[in-house]
Amino acid sequence: MRRVVSHRLPDGTIRRVHPFHISLEGLESSVLCRDDRDYDAMVKIICVAARRKNVIVIIYAAVSNHCHVAVLAACQKDAYEYGLEIKKMYGMWFQRRYGESAILRRTDICAILLDSDWYVRNALAYIPRNALDNDCDINAYRWTGFRAMFCKEPPAGKRQAVSKLTKRERERIFHTGDDLKGVTWLIDEREELIPGSFCEYRYLEQAFEEDHAFFLKTLGGQNAAEMQNKLIKGPRTMQTDGDFFKLATETSQRWFKTDLATLSQERKIRLVSYLNRTSRTTVPQLARVFGLTREAVAEILGKRRTLSS
Incomplete structure (x- = not known):
């Protein structure tokens, strides 16, 4: 198709x-x-x-x-x-x-x-x-x-x-x-x-x-x-770091045929932006899962508010 x-x-x-x-x-x-x-x-x-x-x-x-x-x-x-x-x-x-x-x-x-x-x-x-x-x-x-x-x-x-x-x-x-x-x-x-x-x-x-x-x-x-979970409930439910890491890894494999650890910075930016838009997550969780600083994630997302854990 x-x-x-x-x-x-x-x-x-x-x-x-x-x-x-x-x-x-x-x-x-x-x-x-x-x-x-x-x-x-x-x-x-x-x-x-x-x-x-x-x-x-x-x-x-x-x-x-x-x-x-x-x-x-x-x-x-x-x-x-x-x-x-x-x-x-x-x-x-x-x-x-x-x-x-x-x-x-x-x-x-x-x-x-x-x-x-x-x-x-x-x-x-x-x-x-x-x-x-x-x-x-x-x-x-x-x-x-x-x-x-x-x-x-x-x-x-x-x-x-x-x-x-x-x-x-x-x-x-x-x-x-x-x-x-x-x-x-x-x-x-x-x-x-x-x-x-x-x-x-x-x-x-x-x-x-x-x-x-x-x-x-x-x-x-x-x-x-x-x-229903994939299209409706999942994107609206805050996941544990382990489940969110699994979601991010699966998406990376679909998009780029590689794990998170080997993603280039450009691809990490694309994936961080996408998962932030389509999942219920936070700057600290994105930072932990992608191995980035909170400041780097906030900059990617254009967030200027105070970062909290």
């Missing part, structure tokens, strides 16, 4: 882009999507925010208290800022509809680089599995991009081009004043987005060697607890 590809981004530039998994988590005791209007708004926000933040949606899933999106982005910063934009936009929607302003305060955004073929395939298959959280059939679940994948026939029923909507229609249906005249998105007779019109399903299909059975086999054979 081609994991890193050149692709035209929403701003029209052609860039080398990498796959990332974005998750919005943290609401164990709250319900974000209370009815179909909320789910529809979440999907449209996932789409509009991608255009604003210059990333490409591959596949997504919205469930009652969180959402997952796989995107192609030029860098980890772009992927993370996309997640923040979803959080901001949905928070505004929720406040307007329910008058609750702090519903997303405790949510957490995590953007993880999918840095191996195994990671890409399993993340892309894991996302639509989240329909099971709502006790739904994955094939029939409306709030995921699953039905865009390996779909060889055009969707049945009425279709309308979003680019042809009037300003008033755009504000009513998409809850935004953004100019959407250049988009290729389509809505159906319920005014819901058709996933195949905005998801980059071709990337997913080539990741599974154009083989639908391969995709379904990966989806059906997943260890859901393992993927």
Whole structure:
């Protein structure tokens, strides 16, 4: 499969882009999507925010208290800022509809680089599995991009081009004043987005060697607890030095085919920056694991605050 590809981004530039998994988590005791209007708004926000933040949606899933999106982005910063934009936009929607302003305060955004073929395939298959959280059939679940994948026939029923909507229609249906005249998105007779019109399903299909059975086999054979730990819980949990050292070593082996001890300074800087963004860690722990001084780690990360143990 081609994991890193050149692709035209929403701003029209052609860039080398990498796959990332974005998750919005943290609401164990709250319900974000209370009815179909909320789910529809979440999907449209996932789409509009991608255009604003210059990333490409591959596949997504919205469930009652969180959402997952796989995107192609030029860098980890772009992927993370996309997640923040979803959080901001949905928070505004929720406040307007329910008058609750702090519903997303405790949510957490995590953007993880999918840095191996195994990671890409399993993340892309894991996302639509989240329909099971709502006790739904994955094939029939409306709030995921699953039905865009390996779909060889055009969707049945009425279709309308979003680019042809009037300003008033755009504000009513998409809850935004953004100019959407250049988009290729389509809505159906319920005014819901058709996933195949905005998801980059071709990337997913080539990741599974154009083989639908391969995709379904990966989806059906997943260890859901393992993927949840890798994509969701692990990056949000402070690890012991031993476990963090193991994570850093595994990442070094994947990226550079070598152990931490033999990494050049340039590669250490790349790895320190990446693990700081994608894991819950501290300057002292990074210093211990990479054999650097705390001052050196702080300089790499651009931290000017006082270092504590």
